[in-house]
Amino acid sequence: MATISKDLTTAIKRKRGELNITVIELARQTGVSRWTLDKIFKGKTDEAFPTTIAKLNEWLYKQI
Numbered sequence: 001m002a003t004i005s006k007d008l009t010t011a012i013k014r015k016r017g018e019l020n021i022t023v024i025e026l027a028r029q030t031g032v033s034r035w036t037l038d039k040i041f042k043g044k045t046d047e048a049f050p051t052t053i054a055k056l057n058e059w060l061y062k063q064i
Contacts, residue, residue: 001047004056009040012056015063030059 016026023041027034032055039045 002050004046030055
């Protein structure tokens with residue numbers, strides 16, 4: 001398991017807000033479970049598999 005930085009979490013929340021998409025739509029676009037995203041956004045976990053972090057980084061990069 002790898003640690004998800006607060007900067008990454010903030011950037012994803014911000015971009016999700018800018019695009020005005022739901023967590024379910026974000027899950028569809030990233031390939032990350034909506035339950036995992038929910039835990040990350042609510043601060044219940046700060047760890048995830050490296051593949052999950054890579055998917056979120058890739059999605060964020062594509063949005064720029």
